[in-house]
Amino acid sequence: MKNPFLIISFVFIFLFSFSMLLGNLVYSQTPTDKDEYLHPANKEKVVDETVDEFYQALRxxxxxxxxxxYQTYKQKPKQQQRHLNTVLFKEMPGASVNVRKKLLFNEVERLNYITFDGNILRTYPGIDINYHQTVSPDRQVYFFYSFKDTEKEFRGNYAIYDVETKxxxxxxxTYMPKLNLIK
Structure with missing residues (x-):
């Protein structure tokens, strides 16, 4: 005779799985103009500070x-500290490209760089504004982007700061080593 404990376990797992399938359905919703954002649209607002002035103030x-x-960063133990240039953006020394722009959040997606790692084409930073649903697409932001693309590697970093709240x-x-291709 089969083990009754195994039979009961399988029945329980089946019923639990089935009830999860038939349970409450979750619907995804994309933001509309009527939605309230944590960072609402401000494209009509005039901000006198230039992107270079903000970058210097940030540094x-x-x-x-x-x-x-910065104080929170310094209070963490050394093992838990990320690189300070990731916490407060700093351009890479010897970078191939440094970008500083003040633009609307929905325009950030167009500023991707395409690199080839020897296997596939990759975009960086590959920002999807639909992922950041708390920020209105019509919100003014400072966009910083710095990367070094060589034959051996690609290194890059980026940051997006809110114009009003800073x-x-x-x-x-990111760091991506490139494959050596036989020519």
Whole structure:
């Protein structure tokens, strides 16, 4: 005779799985103009600060929010600290390209760089604005982008800061070694 415990376990797993399939359905919703954003549209607002002035203020920790970020960074143990240039954006020394722009959040997607790693074409930074649903597409942002593309590797970092609040909305860095192709 078969083990009754195994039979009961299989029945329970089947019924649980089936009930999860028939349970409450979740519907995804894309933002519309009527939606409320954590960072609402501000494309009509005039901001006198240039992108270069903001970059210098960021490096000098002029704004309280950047001082707070820096203090939090310094309080973490060394093992948990990320590179400071990722926390507060800094252009790479000897970079192939440095981009500093003030634009609308929905225009960020057009500023991708395509590189070939010897296997496939990759885009960087590959930002999908639909992923950041708390930010209105018509929100003014500062976009910083710095990368070095050589025959052996690709290194890049980027950051997106809100024009009004001065806080980082998105950012990251990457390292990609390139394959040596036989010519």
């Amino acid at each position: 000098d920790l002029k704004y309280p929010i950047h001082q707070e970020v 806080e980082m909305l998105a950012g990251g860095s």
